Amino acid sequence: MIKNVLLVDDDTEMLHALKEGFKKYQESFAVVLAEDGLRALESLKRNLISLVVTDLKMPNMDGFELLAHIMEHYPDIPVIIITGYSTPEMEQLAREGGAVGYIAKPFLIENLARQILTTLRRESEGGTLHNVSSGMFLQLIEMEQKTCTIRLEDKSSHKKGILFFNEGELFDARVNNIQGQAAAQEIFSWDAVNLSIQNGCALKDNKIQSDLQPLILEAMRRKDEDEAENVPESVMEQMEHGEEEPADLLKKLKARIETQIGQQCGLEDLYQDEFWDSRVAQLSKTGEFFHFGRFMLGYIDRGDTNDYILIPGQKTTVITVDPKCPRDKILRVISE
Amino acid sequence: MRKLFNDILSTEGVKGILLFSFSGDLIFKEYISPIDEKPEHRDWRFFIESLEGMRETDLVFEKGRIYIRRTEMGYLVILMALFVPIAMIRLNCDILLPLLRQPKPGGKFGRFFKKNK
Numbered sequence: 001m002i003k004n005v006l007l008v009d010d011d012t013e014m015l016h017a018l019k020e021g022f023k024k025y026q027e028s029f030a031v032v033l034a035e036d037g038l039r040a041l042e043s044l045k046r047n048l049i050s051l052v053v054t055d056l057k058m059p060n061m062d063g064f065e066l067l068a069h070i071m072e073h074y075p076d077i078p079v080i081i082i083t084g085y086s087t088p089e090m091e092q093l094a095r096e097g098g099a100v101g102y103i104a105k106p107f108l109i110e111n112l113a114r115q116i117l118t119t120l121r122r123e124s125e126g127g128t129l130h131n132v133s134s135g136m137f138l139q140l141i142e143m144e145q146k147t148c149t150i151r152l153e154d155k156s157s158h159k160k161g162i163l164f165f166n167e168g169e170l171f172d173a174r175v176n177n178i179q180g181q182a183a184a185q186e187i188f189s190w191d192a193v194n195l196s197i198q199n200g201c202a203l204k205d206n207k208i209q210s211d212l213q214p215l216i217l218e219a220m221r222r223k224d225e226d227e228a229e230n231v232p233e234s235v236m237e238q239m240e241h242g243e244e245e246p247a248d249l250l251k252k253l254k255a256r257i258e259t260q261i262g263q264q265c266g267l268e269d270l271y272q273d274e275f276w277d278s279r280v281a282q283l284s285k286t287g288e289f290f291h292f293g294r295f296m297l298g299y300i301d302r303g304d305t306n307d308y309i310l311i312p313g314q315k316t317t318v319i320t321v322d323p324k325c326p327r328d329k330i331l332r333v334i335s336e
Numbered sequence: 337m338r339k340l341f342n343d344i345l346s347t348e349g350v351k352g353i354l355l356f357s358f359s360g361d362l363i364f365k366e367y368i369s370p371i372d373e374k375p376e377h378r379d380w381r382f383f384i385e386s387l388e389g390m391r392e393t394d395l396v397f398e399k400g401r402i403y404i405r406r407t408e409m410g411y412l413v414i415l416m417a418l419f420v421p422i423a424m425i426r427l428n429c430d431i432l433l434p435l436l437r438q439p440k441p442g443g444k445f446g447r448f449f450k451k452n453k
Binding site: 214217220221278286289290291295297299301302327335 | 373375385395398
């Protein structure tokens with residue numbers, strides 16, 4: 001996960017020189033530029049920033065004010081001060097204000113880069129994970145009562161977010177300008193993420209006041225609702241209505257599963273079979289008894305070499321699959 | 337027996353659990369959400385027969401989901417909302433499955449005494 005470093009200085013030549021100089025570190029971090037403290041605040045709202053490097057003397061909002069704002073609103077973001085008017089008193093003030101580094105101008109660009117890299121390394125000191133489901137992973141964090149800061153990137157939208165855990169409790173979350181429960185729910189709706197774990201949590205107050213599981217479930221519910229809107233008639237509904245030739249529908253369904261999950265989806269065969277009709281009728285009646293509405297599909301494991309997915313219709317459609325197939329994904333694709 | 341199913345019943349969205357014998361008798365029932373229908377008044381034999389040979393069944397309906405697991409005692413039927421993480425339910429069932437065994441007479445001392453032939 002490429003990290004963003006925000007460089008703040010009213011000397012634009014200096015900014016661009018730093019940007020050029022940091023190009024050789026582009027696999028470790030990217031730079032975002034701001035010409036004063038106020039513009040830096042805007043940038044903090046729009047981007048997930050991992051580190052701020054700021055000058056002290058600037059118009060509109062100076063480096064000390066920016067430092068104070070970051071410590072109050074983004075306590076997880078470390079700040080390195082660079083200044084051309086360095087005095088021991090200024091350095092002491094900056095350190096007391098929360099700065100993790102202090103460099104007097106002129107300096108070697110490699111020295112600043114080294115300090116940036118050392119500071120950024122702490123972001124992933126607890127490890128990194130790729131392509132994981134955020135919900136399942138975060139429940140483990142809660143179970144293990146961990147205190148940590150987790151930075152995540154959604155694989156599909158490339159949005160970035162951050163979660164703060166204190167002894168397994170979710171204290172806060174942030175995605176761009178959104179914070180708290182809304183940000184947490186947005187993060188929990190991401191299917192696959194890359195994430196890095198930093199030990200420790202800079203936040204002291206719990207701003208969320210909710211257990212993890214209800215938040216995750218609510219996020220899933222909203223996501224399902226969003227996905228359910230504007231969905232055309234599914235292949236399943238077409239099967240039930242019998243408006244198209246079964247062979248064509250079966251072909252469509254097979255193509256749909258293979259396109260969305262890939263050739264390795266474990267799909268073995270697809271056919272219609274009256275053998276299952278009476279069983280499907282019984283299962284359907286059971287759903288009606290509990291007021292669960294129409295029977296849409298069933299997954300059956302009989303311990304055979306294949307498992308079966310049943311889709312009710314004028315004749316039952318049977319999909320045979322490898323027992324190791326991603327069954328939940330397949331069921332989701334079919335019912336879409 | 338309720339204690340056995342606590343983890344499943346406390347999962348948000350789970351509406352209830354029923355345990356049927358292989359002959360269709362209701363052995364256990366616990367509803368979390370109010371469900372009007374009384375399962376005691378229904379003949380479950382045809383339903384149980386339709387499950388013959390199935391180890392695990394996951395049924396998706398318009399407004400809910402039914403997960404069925406074959407145990408040594410019979411069929412465990414879990415009623416739930418559509419949003420429930422089914423992987424979690426499966427995992428919980430894997431954990432409690434060994435506990436749902438018919439007690440074997442004399443089994444307690446079986447490992448100490450040899451049987452007369």
